[in-house]
Amino acid sequence: MNLTLHVWRQADSDARGDFETFKISDVSPDMSFLEMLDVLNEGLISEGSEPVAFDHDCREGICGACSLVINGVPHGPQKATTTCQLYMREFDDGQAVWIEPWRVGAFPVVRDLVVDRSAFDRILQAGGYVSVRTGAAPDGNTLPVPKDVADRAFTSATCIGCGACAAACPSSSASLFVAAKISHLGLLPQGQVERNSRVRMMLAQMDGEGFGHCSNHAECQSACPKEIDIGRIARMNRDLYRSFVRRT
Amino acid sequence: MISDLNANEPTGPLENRWTRHRFDMALVNPANRKKYRVIVVGTGLAGGSAAATLGEMGYRVKSFCFQDSPRRAHSIAAQGGINAAKNYQNDGDSIWRLFYDTIKGGDFRSRESNVYRLAEISVNIIDQAVAQGVPFAREYSGLLANRSFGGAQVSRTFYARGQTGQQLLLGAYQALNRQVAAGTVTLHPRTEMLELIVIDGRARGIVTRNLVDGSIESHTADCVVLCTGGYGNAYYLSTNAKGCNTSAAWRAHRHGALFANPCFTQIHPTCIPQSGTYQSKLTLMSESLRNDGRVWAPLHTDDSEADPATLPHDRRDYFLERRYPAFGNLVPRDIASRAAKEVCDQGHGVGPEVNGRRLGVYLDFSEAIEQMGEARIRERYGNLFEMYERITGESPYTTPMRIYPAIHYAMGGLWVDYNLMTSIDGLFATGECNFSDHGANRLGASALMQGLADGYFVVPYSVGNYLARHEPNSVPGDHAAVNSAVTAVRDRIERLLNAPDPQHPPEYFHRKLGQILWDNCGMTRDPVALREALARIPPLREQFWREVKVTGSGETFNQTLERAGRIADFMELGELMCIDALDRNESCGSHARTDHVTDEGEARRDDENYSYVAAWEFSGDTSSPNLHREQLRFEFVHPSVRSYK
Ligand SMILES: Cc1cc2nc3c(=O)[nH]c(=O)nc-3n(C[C@H](O)[C@H](O)[C@H](O)COP(=O)(O)OP(=O)(O)OC[C@H]3O[C@@H](n4cnc5c(N)ncnc54)[C@H](O)[C@@H]3O)c2cc1C
Ligand code: FES
Numbered sequence: 001m002n003l004t005l006h007v008w009r010q011a012d013s014d015a016r017g018d019f020e021t022f023k024i025s026d027v028s029p030d031m032s033f034l035e036m037l038d039v040l041n042e043g044l045i046s047e048g049s050e051p052v053a054f055d056h057d058c059r060e061g062i063c064g065a066c067s068l069v070i071n072g073v074p075h076g077p078q079k080a081t082t083t084c085q086l087y088m089r090e091f092d093d094g095q096a097v098w099i100e101p102w103r104v105g106a107f108p109v110v111r112d113l114v115v116d117r118s119a120f121d122r123i124l125q126a127g128g129y130v131s132v133r134t135g136a137a138p139d140g141n142t143l144p145v146p147k148d149v150a151d152r153a154f155t156s157a158t159c160i161g162c163g164a165c166a167a168a169c170p171s172s173s174a175s176l177f178v179a180a181k182i183s184h185l186g187l188l189p190q191g192q193v194e195r196n197s198r199v200r201m202m203l204a205q206m207d208g209e210g211f212g213h214c215s216n217h218a219e220c221q222s223a224c225p226k227e228i229d230i231g232r233i234a235r236m237n238r239d240l241y242r243s244f245v246r247r248t
Numbered sequence: 249m250i251s252d253l254n255a256n257e258p259t260g261p262l263e264n265r266w267t268r269h270r271f272d273m274a275l276v277n278p279a280n281r282k283k284y285r286v287i288v289v290g291t292g293l294a295g296g297s298a299a300a301t302l303g304e305m306g307y308r309v310k311s312f313c314f315q316d317s318p319r320r321a322h323s324i325a326a327q328g329g330i331n332a333a334k335n336y337q338n339d340g341d342s343i344w345r346l347f348y349d350t351i352k353g354g355d356f357r358s359r360e361s362n363v364y365r366l367a368e369i370s371v372n373i374i375d376q377a378v379a380q381g382v383p384f385a386r387e388y389s390g391l392l393a394n395r396s397f398g399g400a401q402v403s404r405t406f407y408a409r410g411q412t413g414q415q416l417l418l419g420a421y422q423a424l425n426r427q428v429a430a431g432t433v434t435l436h437p438r439t440e441m442l443e444l445i446v447i448d449g450r451a452r453g454i455v456t457r458n459l460v461d462g463s464i465e466s467h468t469a470d471c472v473v474l475c476t477g478g479y480g481n482a483y484y485l486s487t488n489a490k491g492c493n494t495s496a497a498w499r500a501h502r503h504g505a506l507f508a509n510p511c512f513t514q515i516h517p518t519c520i521p522q523s524g525t526y527q528s529k530l531t532l533m534s535e536s537l538r539n540d541g542r543v544w545a546p547l548h549t550d551d552s553e554a555d556p557a558t559l560p561h562d563r564r565d566y567f568l569e570r571r572y573p574a575f576g577n578l579v580p581r582d583i584a585s586r587a588a589k590e591v592c593d594q595g596h597g598v599g600p601e602v603n604g605r606r607l608g609v610y611l612d613f614s615e616a617i618e619q620m621g622e623a624r625i626r627e628r629y630g631n632l633f634e635m636y637e638r639i640t641g642e643s644p645y646t647t648p649m650r651i652y653p654a655i656h657y658a659m660g661g662l663w664v665d666y667n668l669m670t671s672i673d674g675l676f677a678t679g680e681c682n683f684s685d686h687g688a689n690r691l692g693a694s695a696l697m698q699g700l701a702d703g704y705f706v707v708p709y710s711v712g713n714y715l716a717r718h719e720p721n722s723v724p725g726d727h728a729a730v731n732s733a734v735t736a737v738r739d740r741i742e743r744l745l746n747a748p749d750p751q752h753p754p755e756y757f758h759r760k761l762g763q764i765l766w767d768n769c770g771m772t773r774d775p776v777a778l779r780e781a782l783a784r785i786p787p788l789r790e791q792f793w794r795e796v797k798v799t800g801s802g803e804t805f806n807q808t809l810e811r812a813g814r815i816a817d818f819m820e821l822g823e824l825m826c827i828d829a830l831d832r833n834e835s836c837g838s839h840a841r842t843d844h845v846t847d848e849g850e851a852r853r854d855d856e857n858y859s860y861v862a863a864w865e866f867s868g869d870t871s872s873p874n875l876h877r878e879q880l881r882f883e884f885v886h887p888s889v890r891s892y893k
Pocket of ligand 1: 290292312313314318321322325327329412475478489493678679680696
C-alpha cells in the first residue's frame with residue numbers, strides 16, 4: 001500500500017520544528033510501523049538526507065523506548081499496543097499518517113520524534129524503591145503475600161515508563177506513572193515502611209518537574225499500552241491523605 | 249595440551265571454595281571506599297545490580313548506558329523466568345543438582361568452580377528480589393510459585409508472568425535509583441562507550457560519546473566493569489533488542505582482553521519466522537508453548553502452501569516426535585532448532601517465501617484445544633497467542649502457529665577468571681558480556697540468574713579485593729593514554745562519516761554480514777562453509793569502510809552514526825566467530841559441526857582434544873588472532889554424552 005506521512009522534524013530542543021511530508025509506497029501490511037520508518041530512513045540516507053530520529057530498542061513492547069503520537073494518539077490506533085507492536089495492516093491504502101513526538105513540557109524534544117524522559121527517572125529517584133541492602137534480605141518465603149495482592153502489585157508494576165500517559169493527558173500529568181509505582185510498592189508488605197514518605201516525595205518531584213495534576217479525563221488509561229487503570233490514581237491520593245494522619 | 253591461562257580458581261572441596269575465597273579476599277576499609285572511583289558500563293541485570301551494590305558499599309560509581317534510561321536495558325525483555333536452587337517445591341532440587349544440570353547443559357565446556365558458585369548464590373538472588381518488591385508469581389498459600397522450564401526435571405524457575413526480566417530489572421533499577429538519590433552513583437544515560445583507556449597495563453577509564461550532542465568525553469577511575477550484554481545481533485536478525493552490540497567488549501578485546509568461545513551462540517527454536525526482507529528483528533515465543541503444541545511440517549514439498557488446518561495427518565511429518573520418541577516436542581533448544589532447519593533445508597518449510605526460501609514449521613495447538621478446550625489453552629497461552637496474532641495477523645486458535653529458530657543468546661564473551669576479571673588488569677566483565685558460566689549451551693532461565701549473581705554478589709567483592717591492593721589515585725585529564733584514546737575515537741567517527749565512496753546505509757552491510765554468519769556459522773557449521781565465510785567477511789568489511797554512507801554530523805544526535813560504529817565492530821567479531829568455529833573440531837552444545845556427528849547423526853564431542861576454553865588474543869591483524877587455551881578440569885562431574893532419543 002501507499003501512504004502519505006507527515007513527520008515532525010526538529011533539529012534539537014532549541015530549534016523550531018515543523019512537519020515534513022513523505023510519500024511512501026509498497027508498504028507491506030506485515031511490516032511493523034517502525035519497520036516502515038526504517039524503510040523510509042534507509043531511503044533518506046541513500047539519497048543523502050538525514051533520517052527521521054525516533055526512539056526504539058526492544059521492538060517487543062516491553063522496554064518503553066518507542067514513543068510516537070500517531071494521528072493524534074500516543075502509540076497509535078490499536079488498543080493496549082506500543083508503537084513497535086503496531087503493524088501496517090491497521091492502516092488503509094492511501095491514508096495520511098501524522099507522526100509526532102510526545103507533547104509534554106517536561107519531556108523536551110531531543111530531535112525529531114525523540115524526547116527526553118529523564119524526568120521520569122528523577123521521580124523514581126525521589127522514593128520509588130524499597131531501601132534494602134544487597135545481602136540483607138530474609139528468605140523469600142518468610143513473608144507470604146496473598147496471591148490476589150501479589151497479582152495486583154504485579155499489574156501495577158507492568159508500567160514500562162514510556163510516557164504515553166503524560167502525552168495523552170490534557171494537563172500533561174504524570175499521575176498514572178507515579179501511581180503505578182506507588183501501588184506496586186504500597187500493596188506489598190516490603191513497601192510499607194516507606195509508604196508515607198514515598199508518596200509525598202514522588203509527588204513533590206512530579207510537581208517540580210513541571211507535570212500537571214490529574215484532571216480526571218482518564219485519557220491516560222486509554223493510552224496506556226499496559227492497560228494500567230486510573231484506580232491507581234485514586235489509591236495514590238488516598239495514600240497521600242493517609243500520610244498526613246498516620247505515621248506508618 | 250598446554251593450558252596457558254590461570255583462572256585463579258580456589259581449590260579444595262567445591263562447596264567451600266567461594267566461602268574460603270571470600271575470606272581470603274582483601275577488604276577496603278569503609279571509610280576509604282569513597283576515595284575509589286568505579287566505572288560500570290551497562291545497566292542491565294548485571295550492570296544495574298553491580299552499580300547499585302558498589303555504590304551502596306561506598307565507592308563512587310559512574311554508570312553508563314546507551315538507552316535514555318537505565319530501565320530500558322535489554323534485560324527488560326526476558327520473559328520466562330529465573331532459576332534458583334531453593335527446593336521450595338520439595339522435588340529433590342539442590343545446589344548440587346542445579347550445578348550439575350548447568351555443567352551438563354553446557355555440554356562440559358564450563359568451569360566447575362564458577363558454576364558451583366552460581367548455583368550457590370542463586371538462592372540469595374530470589375531473597376534479594378523479593379525484598380526489593382519484585383512481584384513474583386505466588387501460590388494461593390501466598391508462597392512463591394515455581395515452574396519447570398526448558399526441560400528441567402525439577403520446578404526451580406521463579407517467574408513474574410511472562411515478564412520476569414522486566415520485574416527483576418526494575419528491582420535492580422530501583423536499587424540503582426536509591427543510590428543516585430544517596431549520591432553514590434551518577435547516571436550517564438544516552439552515553440556510549442567507544443574506547444577503553446589502559447595505562448601501564450591497567451584499565452583506568454573509558455572514552456564516551458554523548459549521544460544527544462555528540463560530545464566526546466573521557467572518564468577515568470580506579471577500575472572498570474563492563475556489563476554490556478551479548479553479541480547476538482552480529483547475525484543482524486536475532487531476538488535481541490536493536491541496540492544490543494559488542495562494541496564495548498570489542499574495544500576491550502582490541503586492547504588485549506581475550507575473547508572466549510565466540511562461536512558459542514544459542515539458537516532459540518520458537519521464534520516467529522521472518523515475513524519479508526524489511527524484517528528488523530525476530531520475536532521470541534516462549535518455549536513453554538512446546539508443552540502443548542505439536543511441531544510438524546508437510547511431508548511432501550508440494551504441500552507447502554496447503555491449508556495446515558485441513559491437511560490430512562498422513563501428509564504431515566511430526567519430525568521431533570518421529571526422531572526423538574522419548575522427549576518428542578520437548579527436546580532441548582539446540583536439537584529442536586537443528587531438526588527444524590533440516591526439514592526446511594529439504595524444502596518442507598512453510599510460510600511466506602523470503603529470498604526464495606520458506607523458513608518455518610508449524611506449532612499446532614488444534615489437538616490440545618480439542619482435548620482440553622479452548623478456555624484452558626487461552627488461560628495458559630492467551631497473551632502469547634495475542635502477541636503472535638498482533639505480529640502475524642493469524643490466530644493460533646484456528647490456524648497453527650509458524651515458528652523458526654533464531655539467534656537468542658551468546659555464551660561466548662570476554663574471558664574472565666574466577667574473580668570475573670578479564671585478562672586486562674582492573675577490567676571486569678559480568679553478565680552476558682563474559683563467557684563464564686554456560687559453557688557451550690545455556691539452560692533456560694539461567695542468564696538472569698547469572699547476571700544478578702555476578703552483579704549483586706560476586707563483582708562487588710572482587711572489585712573490593714582488587715582495589716584494596718591499589719592506592720586510590722586519579723589519572724590526569726591530559727595523560728597521553730587518555731589523549732590517544734580520545735583521538736582514536738574522533739578519528740574513527742571521522743572515517744565513518746567520510747567514507748571515500750559512500751553508497752549504502754549501514755544496515756545494508758549488517759544484513760550481508762548477518763546472512764553470512766547465519767548461513768555459515770549458525771545452527772550448523774562445517775569447514776567448507778566456515779572457510780567460505782572467512783573468505784567473504786574481510787572483503788565485506790573493506791567494502792563497508794569504503795562505501796558506508798552516514799548522513800548528518802558527529803556533533804548532533806545521529807542514530808545512523810551510532811549504528812555504523814556498532815556494525816564496524818560486528819564485522820570484526822563475525823570473523824573471529826568463524827575462526828573459532830573452524831578451530832573447534834568437534835560438536836558440542838550449540839556448536840554443531842556436521843563433520844562431527846555420530847553414526848545416528850547426533851553431535852559428537854571430543855573431550856580428549858577440545859575440553860578447553862578457546863580464548864583469543866587480538867594480534868593487530870583481525871584475521872589472525874592468537875589462541876590461548878584454558879584446560880577444563882572435571883573433578884566433580886564426569887563428562888557424559890547427552891542422549892534424547
Ligand atoms: C527475548 C529474550 C528473552 C529472554 N528470556 C530469558 C529468560 O526468560 N530467562 C533468562 O535467564 N534469560 C533470558 N534471556 C537472556 C537474558 O535476558 C540476557 O542474557 C540478560 O538479560 C543479559 O543481561 P546483561 O545485564 O548482561 O546485559 P543487557 O541487559 O543486555 O544490558 C546491557 C547494558 O549495556 C549497555 N551498553 C552496551 N554497550 C554499551 C556501550 N558501548 N556503551 C554504554 N553502554 C552500553 C546497554 O545500554 C545496557 O544497559 C532472554 C533474552 C532475550 C533476547
Ligand atoms: S521498542 Fe521497546 S517498547 Fe517499543
